[in-house]
Amino acid sequence: MKRRATYLLAPLTAVVILLGAWELYVDLGGTDPDVLPPPHAVAAALYDYRGDLWSNLLVTAEEVVLGILAGAVVALGLALVIHLSGWLRRALYPLLVASQAVPIPLIAALLVIWLGFGLGPKLAIIGLISFFPVVVTTLAALDQVDPDLIKLMRTFGAGRGQTFRYVELPSALPGLFTGTKLAAVLSVIGAVFAEWSGANSGLGNLFRIADTQIQTAPEAYAAVVVLALLALLLFALFSAAERWILPWAYHPPR
Amino acid sequence: MSDSIAIALAGVSAAYGSTVALEDIDLRVFAGQRVAVVGPSGAGKTTLLELICGLAEPSAGEVGLAPAALMPQRDLLLPWLSALDNAALPLRVGGLDRAAARAKAGPLLQRLGLEGFERARPAALSGGMRQRVSFARALLSGRPVLALDEPFAALDAITRAESQRWLDRALASEPRTVVLVTHDVEEAVLLADRVLVLSPRPGRIVADLEVALAHPRETGDAQVQAIRKAALAALGGHRG
Numbered sequence: 001m002k003r004r005a006t007y008l009l010a011p012l013t014a015v016v017i018l019l020g021a022w023e024l025y026v027d028l029g030g031t032d033p034d035v036l037p038p039p040h041a042v043a044a045a046l047y048d049y050r051g052d053l054w055s056n057l058l059v060t061a062e063e064v065v066l067g068i069l070a071g072a073v074v075a076l077g078l079a080l081v082i083h084l085s086g087w088l089r090r091a092l093y094p095l096l097v098a099s100q101a102v103p104i105p106l107i108a109a110l111l112v113i114w115l116g117f118g119l120g121p122k123l124a125i126i127g128l129i130s131f132f133p134v135v136v137t138t139l140a141a142l143d144q145v146d147p148d149l150i151k152l153m154r155t156f157g158a159g160r161g162q163t164f165r166y167v168e169l170p171s172a173l174p175g176l177f178t179g180t181k182l183a184a185v186l187s188v189i190g191a192v193f194a195e196w197s198g199a200n201s202g203l204g205n206l207f208r209i210a211d212t213q214i215q216t217a218p219e220a221y222a223a224v225v226v227l228a229l230l231a232l233l234l235f236a237l238f239s240a241a242e243r244w245i246l247p248w249a250y251h252p253p254r
Numbered sequence: 255m256s257d258s259i260a261i262a263l264a265g266v267s268a269a270y271g272s273t274v275a276l277e278d279i280d281l282r283v284f285a286g287q288r289v290a291v292v293g294p295s296g297a298g299k300t301t302l303l304e305l306i307c308g309l310a311e312p313s314a315g316e317v318g319l320a321p322a323a324l325m326p327q328r329d330l331l332l333p334w335l336s337a338l339d340n341a342a343l344p345l346r347v348g349g350l351d352r353a354a355a356r357a358k359a360g361p362l363l364q365r366l367g368l369e370g371f372e373r374a375r376p377a378a379l380s381g382g383m384r385q386r387v388s389f390a391r392a393l394l395s396g397r398p399v400l401a402l403d404e405p406f407a408a409l410d411a412i413t414r415a416e417s418q419r420w421l422d423r424a425l426a427s428e429p430r431t432v433v434l435v436t437h438d439v440e441e442a443v444l445l446a447d448r449v450l451v452l453s454p455r456p457g458r459i460v461a462d463l464e465v466a467l468a469h470p471r472e473t474g475d476a477q478v479q480a481i482r483k484a485a486l487a488a489l490g491g492h493r494g
Contacts, residue, residue, distance in 0.1 A: 148330060155307045155324045156344040156395050166343065170334050248334045248375055 037218040045218035046225060052206065053226050059202040061230055063119065064184075064191050067126025068234070071187070072180050074127065075134030079172065082135070083142040084164075100132050104193045112198035122194040122202075129190035134179030141175025142168060174249040177242040184234035188227050203227050260285040260399050260431040261306060261322075266315030267456075268301050275301040277456035279315070283448075285398065288425065288432040290442030292485060293452030299435040302457070303401045306433055322399035322433065327407055329388040331376040337387045338363060338372040344395035362390050366424060382413045382420075389424065399431045407437065418444055422470050439485045443478050444471050451488040461488035 019039045025031070026038040033041065046053065078096070082089045104125060111121035145168055153163040195204025207223045243250045261283040268276040275298035283289050293299050304310035308321035323344075331340045338356055339346075341363055345355035363372055366386045376384055385405055392400050405421070406414040418441055425432065425445075436442050442449045443465055451461035463481055471478050 146330065148326060148328070149332075151304075151307075151309050152324055152326060152330055153347070154309060155321065155397075156347045158347045162347050166346070167332065170332070246334070248377065 034217055037221055041218040042221040042225060045222040049219055049222060053203070053222060056201055056203045056206050056223075057226050057230065060188075060191050060195065060204065060227070063122040063194065063202065064126060064187050064230065064234065066119070067123045067190065068130045068180065068183050068187050070123055071127040071130035071183055072134050072176065075131040075179065076138060076172075076176055078131070079135050079138035079142065079175075080169075083139060083168070083172075096132060096135060099128065104129065104190065105197065108193050108197035111194075117198050117200070121198070122191065125194040126187045126190040130180075130183030130187040133182035133186065134176060137179035137182070138172050138175040141172050141178075145171045173246055174242075177238060177246065177249075181235055181238045181242075184238055185231045188231045188234075192227065203230075258285045259283070259318075260287070260320065261433070262316070262318040263305070263312075264316040264318075266305065266312045266317060268298065268305060268310060269313045274313075274456040276305075276312075277458050279457070279459060281450070281459065283399075283431060283433065285431050286429055287448060288434065288446045289448045289450060290434045290436060290446035291450045291452060292436060292439050292442050292489065293457060294454050294489065295437070296455045297452040298455060298457030299452060300403060302452075303403050303433065303435055306399065306401050320398050322401040322431075323392040323395035323397040325385075325388050325392040325400060325402045325405050327404040329376070329381075329384040331384055331387055331391075333376055336373045336375055337368060337379060337383075340376065340387050341390040341394055343391060348396070359390065359394055362393065362428075363387070365427065366390055367420070380413070381409050382417050385409070385417060386420070389421070393428055393430070399433065402432065402434045404436055405434075406441070414438075414441075419470060421445060426469065439482050439489070440473060440478075442485065443481045444473070449481065449485050451485055460491070461485065463488075 023039050026033055026036055037045075078092070082092055107128075108121065108125055111124050115121040115124065149167055150163055153167055158166070191202065192204035192207060195202040196208050199205045203223045203226055207220050259282050261281065263279050263281040266276065266279040266281075267274060279302070281289075291299055291302060301310060303322075303324065305312060305317055306319060306322045307324050308319075309324075331337075332343070335343070338359055339352075342350075342352075342355035342359035345358055346352065350358070360372060363369070363386075366389065368383060368386055368390075371379060371383060376387070379387065389405070392402075406417045409417060422445055432446075434442065434446060439449075447465055449461075449463045449465060450459050451463070452458065453460045461484070463484055465481055467475070467477055
């Protein structure tokens, strides 16, 4: 019980200190409140615009969840293919790394032209952002498989496919989850870029409209708070799923 | 003990690049015999086991054998499988379905003193219990020869002594041809019918001692100590 209380108390303390410092900074004239509204103004905006924020959150959350799943499926496939073939590893890995250097706003605009204003370009952008950490962590998990374990499987007469099925694939799953948790956080940013470039709903769209009208800065920051909460929630959900699906891989933090 | 030969190495050498791990090894192990191999670090003990398990090829000489099942030093159990499914893994690889493999592995785990722990994952088992699961897995591979690679080296002294007595009993009820690699000369004399002493790299057989004593053997037994001293002398004669 006491442990559980500390788990909540520690992050809450950190948030309270951060908000206090922010409030003081703005109140003492550190910056123009129209540019950086103080936390109490953001809190008021959260309340005033709760209906808008909620309906747009649902749109963004749907895009993000579908985008992460699409990205993770593609990433698992890529990681396995790269793992099984040294030739493909050398051929594809540099391209995967390079793909992350492409500025998302640039291709976001391009994808909107190609795929329209629907769900398509959002999934493509979120998928593009979220597949990379999943590929890297899944490959790392596959590379860490004990070579002695592979030898042991050979003494049981196991072929390449059986070693893959019984040893390598299960070993890859913790890496898949680690990457998906990273992707959950990154993909929220991806959703903002995607909605920025062409959408008429979603938190990113809300942010864009608010940003062009400087008097609505508190509303924009309220959207940021909701985005941050979405990222936290997704991270927590994937962590819980990992514990439930892979209990053997879970080591409680100290 | 039958007179058929389970392992036959003739003039075998093994090298990795320019490093010669084993040199001119002649060894015939009869079916059902328990052979212990002792030697200093780097004497090629692990290479010898890999040859016997069909995991390495000799650079010279002839290897004639039925490939052995390996019980590794680190238990190498799969953390996501239960004790039962870990032990049954070779059966699954051999083509049995899950139910049939479990049905075959269950009674063996019970005979090895693991009743009630069949569904436990390795993380919930003690080091000694994990080695028993690893031993069960090696037995269930169905290979007639067991290659044990310092199976108790990672255990504490008390658990190691218990595990040695346990292995002695287990091999009495599940007889197999055994090659036991160990750095513990006493363990070798307590468990084996024959103790081979390897020289420092490149490993050669410098002594082949017979241990014709009844099981179970006691550490304090005068004959055990005499053979232990002979093995240590053979080891020491090749130091420095």
